[in-house]
Amino acid sequence: xxxxxFFLFVLVSSFTPGPNNFMAMSFANKYGFxxxxxxxxxxxxxxxxxxxxxxxxxxxxxxxxPIIKVPLTILGVGYMLFLAYKTLTSKDMNNERSxxxxxxxxxxxxxVQFINPKGIxxxxxxxxxxxxxxxxxxxxxxxxxxxxGIIGFLSSLSWSLFGSIFQKALSEHRKTFNxxxxxxxxxxxxxxxxx
Numbered sequence: 236x237x238x239x240x241f242f243l244f245v246l247v248s249s250f251t252p253g254p255n256n257f258m259a260m261s262f263a264n265k266y267g268f269x270x271x272x273x274x275x276x277x278x279x280x281x282x283x284x285x286x287x288x289x290x291x292x293x294x295x296x297x298x299x300x301p302i303i304k305v306p307l308t309i310l311g312v313g314y315m316l317f318l319a320y321k322t323l324t325s326k327d328m329n330n331e332r333s334x335x336x337x338x339x340x341x342x343x344x345x346x347v348q349f350i351n352p353k354g355i356x357x358x359x360x361x362x363x364x365x366x367x368x369x370x371x372x373x374x375x376x377x378x379x380x381x382x383x384g385i386i387g388f389l390s391s392l393s394w395s396l397f398g399s400i401f402q403k404a405l406s407e408h409r410k411t412f413n414x415x416x417x418x419x420x421x422x423x424x425x426x427x428x429x430x
Contacts, residue, residue, distance in 0.1 A: 236369040243419050245361065245383065249390040253353045255344075256394040262340060263395035270340060275391040277344020282358070283384030285348045289358040290376035293367050308368070312424045314360045319424070323417035344391070358383075 250256070255278050263271040348354045366379055 236365055240422070241361070241365045243422065244365070245386055247419050248353075248357045248361075249386045250393070254347065254351045255354065255387065255391045258343075258347065259391040259395040266340070268395055271395040272392065274340035274344040275388050275395060277341040277346075278348065278391045279344075279384040279388035280341075281345035281348030282354060282387035283380050284345075285354060285358045286362065286380035286383045287376060289362040290366060290380060291373075293359065293362050294376070308364055310360075310363065312364065312428055314356055316421065316424050319417040319421045323413050 259271060259274055259278070262274050361383065362376075362379075366376060370376065370379075
């Protein structure tokens with residue numbers, strides 16, 4: 236597996252603006268950092284389950300229809316290029332406050348993964364592009380899913396902890412940040428095709 240591409244894709248996809256990160260920042264502003272840790276833990280658990288489900292689903296597809304491996308890789312690379320384009324052309328962040336109760340932040344964090352298009356596509360892409368071509372054991376998928384859940388936790392936790400700093404820095408240096416993130420995604424996509 237091209238570990239550098241995998242790691243870059245995971246970091247860029249996890250730490251760039253998206254529903255989880257916006258919600259973490261918003262909840263931290265509304266309820267405080269300590270209460271928002273529950274949301275970040277929910278994100279980790281939800282994404283762990285989503286990544287594990289993506290692994291099993293993609294493995295079943297490949298075992299039933301081996302010819303689907305190439306289209307899944309093309310879809311993964313295409314999605315990475317689409318993310319690069321969206322990152323490059325994204326507008327300023329919108330920090331809308333949620334009206335949800337602080338008591339349910341863990342549940343919200345876990346369940347939002349299953350309606351988060353960025354998270355779902357990210358899970359399918361990382362599994363079909365980086366894991367299935369190189370690993371065949373369910374234990375490998377479990378370990379990688381756990382790793383992705385931890386990265387999801389760290390991402391949402393950092394956005395909640397440094398939300399106001401990131402918000403200010405991103406608004407001041409948005410174009411440069413977006414360009415760097417887009418170039419890293421394009422590099423990851425190209426390395427998958429060439430590997």
